[in-house]
Amino acid sequence: MLTEFFVLGAATNEKVFNGGDILYTAAAFLVLMLLLKKFAWGPLMGIMIRRENYIAHEIEAAEKSRTESSELLEQQKTLLKEARLEAQSxxxxxxxxxEVQxxxxxxxxxxEAERLKESARVEIEHQKQEAIGALREQVASLSVMIASKVIEKELNEEDQQKLINDYIQRAGE
Known part of the structure; x- marks a missing residue:
């Protein structure tokens, strides 16, 4: 490479150092580097920095979302536990x-059974009183009949006693 900067002389075949070409190439290279830095590296680095910031922001957002979802999960677990306890209660x-009902x-x-029993007892007692009353009426009417028959026919004392006992036995049946 270095040999390129040396030019062969036309007549002498010797190598001559060409410093103008070197300076021109170096200046062109520096200009090219400045242009690349301004128009290529600058925007490219800006894009890379924006991308780096975007990725960092996305990572932070994802971490924040993960933290929020973890908190929500814990809240849901707590609410579910409370709901289970409330349902059990x-x-x-x-x-x-x-059980009280x-x-x-x-x-x-x-x-109600006691009331029905008492009502039945009262009804039985009432029916019993009515039966006793009816029986008394029958005994009274039998007595009147006995008395009328006794009056119609005169009986001795033994026949009267027998007649009374017969009527009492009939009334008892």
């Missing part, structure tokens, strides 16, 4: 309420 309350229904049924 409601079930237990329902069971207790059902069962006891109330049993007590009401027993009271």
């Amino acid at each position: 409601m079930i237990e309350n329902s069971k207790e309420h059902g 069962r006891q109330e229904i049993i007590a009401t049924a027993r009271q």
Whole structure:
């Protein structure tokens, strides 16, 4: 390469140093580097910096989203646990309420049964009193009949006693 900067002389065949070409090439290279830095490297580095910032922002957003989703997951777990406890509490309350109602229904049924028994006793007592009253009326009418028959026919004391006993036996049946 270095040999390129040396030019062969036309007549002498000796190598002559060509410094103008070197300076021109170096200046062109420096200008080219400045132009590349301004128009290529600058925008390219700006794009890379923006991309780096964008990626950093996306990573931060993803981390923030992950943290928020983790918090939401914990909140959902807490809410689910509270809902389960509340449901269990409601079930237990329902069971207790059902037991209380069962006891109330049993007590009401027993009271109703006692009331029906008492009502039946009162009805039986009433029917018994009516039967006794009817029996007394029959005994009275039988007594009147006995008395009328006794009057119609005169009986001795033994026949009267026999007649009375017969009527009493009929009334007892």
